[in-house]
Amino acid sequence: MSTATENAAILLRESLASGRIHSGYLISGADDAPREAALEFARALACEGEDQRPCEACRSCRLSGEDGESIELDAEKGPYFRHIGDHADLYWVERGATDSQVRIKQIRELQAAINRASTEGGRRVAVVAEAELMNNAAQNALLRLLEEPPPETSVLLVATRASSLLATIRSRCIRVALPGEAVRNLRGGDEPEDVRDLVARLDAIHTLGMPQLLDWAEEFRGKREVTVQQVDEFLSISGDWLHERVLRAIREGRESVGGELEAYRTILSCRRELTRRNTNVQMTAEKTLFAIRSAVRT
Numbered sequence: 001m002s003t004a005t006e007n008a009a010i011l012l013r014e015s016l017a018s019g020r021i022h023s024g025y026l027i028s029g030a031d032d033a034p035r036e037a038a039l040e041f042a043r044a045l046a047c048e049g050e051d052q053r054p055c056e057a058c059r060s061c062r063l064s065g066e067d068g069e070s071i072e073l074d075a076e077k078g079p080y081f082r083h084i085g086d087h088a089d090l091y092w093v094e095r096g097a098t099d100s101q102v103r104i105k106q107i108r109e110l111q112a113a114i115n116r117a118s119t120e121g122g123r124r125v126a127v128v129a130e131a132e133l134m135n136n137a138a139q140n141a142l143l144r145l146l147e148e149p150p151p152e153t154s155v156l157l158v159a160t161r162a163s164s165l166l167a168t169i170r171s172r173c174i175r176v177a178l179p180g181e182a183v184r185n186l187r188g189g190d191e192p193e194d195v196r197d198l199v200a201r202l203d204a205i206h207t208l209g210m211p212q213l214l215d216w217a218e219e220f221r222g223k224r225e226v227t228v229q230q231v232d233e234f235l236s237i238s239g240d241w242l243h244e245r246v247l248r249a250i251r252e253g254r255e256s257v258g259g260e261l262e263a264y265r266t267i268l269s270c271r272r273e274l275t276r277r278n279t280n281v282q283m284t285a286e287k288t289l290f291a292i293r294s295a296v297r298t
C-alpha cells in the first residue's frame with residue numbers, strides 16, 4: 001500500500017473507531033484504489049466484529065465476502081443494482097453493462113430498497129461506483145438520499161475526480177482522496193495569489209485571538225451574492241488545508257486527529273448552511289474560523 005492509500009485507510013478507520021459514521025463519503029482516486037477502499041469500508045461498516053473490521057469471521061463478513069458471480073446491471077430492465085457478496089444490506093451500483101451512464105432509475109430503485117427495513121439488523125451501506133458517470137438527474141436523486149438519509153445508512157461515492165460531481169453532492173460528503181486524483185495542491189505554486197495568501201493566513205491562525213478572528217470574518221460582509229461565493233471558496237480551501245494537516249499528522253505519527261476531524265465536520269455543516277437562503281454568511285465564516293482555531297490550538 002502506498003503512503004497515501006494508508007493515510008486514507010487511517011482516516012476511514014478513525015471514523016469507524018470514533019463511532020461517528022457519516023452518511024456520505026466521497027472516495028476519489030485513480031484506477032481501482034477507490035473502488036477497493038469503498039468495498040473494504042462498506043464491509044467494515046457492516047461488520048459485527050470489535051477491533052479489526054472487516055473481521056472476516058462474523059456472519060456479516062461471511063455474507064459480504066461471498067465471491068458470487070458478478071451480475072450484470074441494466075438501467076432499463078434491471079437488475080438496477082447488486083449486493084456485495086450475499087449481504088442484503090450492502091448495495092453496489094454502477095452503470096449497466098452496455099450503458100455509459102449511471103441512471104436515475106438505478107438511484108431511485110436503490111433508494112426504495114434502502115428505505116425498506118434493514119434485513120440484517122445492522123448498518124446499510126450503498127456504494128455508487130463510477131459516481132461521476134451519474135447524469136445530473138441521477139445526482140439530484142442521490143442528493144435527496146444524502147440530505148435525508150434513513151437511520152444507520154451510509155452512501156459511499158467512488159469517483160476518479162471529486163470535482164466531477166455536483167457541488168451540492170460534494171458538500172454533503174466526507175472527502176477521502178486517494179493517490180492519483182488531481183488533488184488541489186495548496187502549496188504547488190499553481191494556485192492564484194489570493195489562494196496562496198489564504199493558505200499563509202491559515203498557517204498562522206494559531207497566533208490569532210478572538211478579536212482578530214472576528215475581524216477576519218468581517219471581511220465577508222457585503223452583498224450576499226458575492227459573499228456566499230467568497231465564503232464557499234474560503235470553506236473549500238480551509239477544508240483542503242485541514243485535510244493536508246491531517247495527513248501530515250498521521251505521517252508524523254500523531255495519535256489522534258480528532259480536533260481536525262471535528263473542524264472538518266463543522267466546515268461540512270457550514271457548506272450546507274450556505275445553500276440555505278436565510279443563512280448569515282459572515283456568521284458561517286466565523287464559525288469555521290473558530291472551529292479551525294480550536295483544532296490547531298495544540
Ligand SMILES: [Zn+2]
Pocket residue numbers: 047048049053054055056057058059060061062
Ligand atoms: Zn466481521
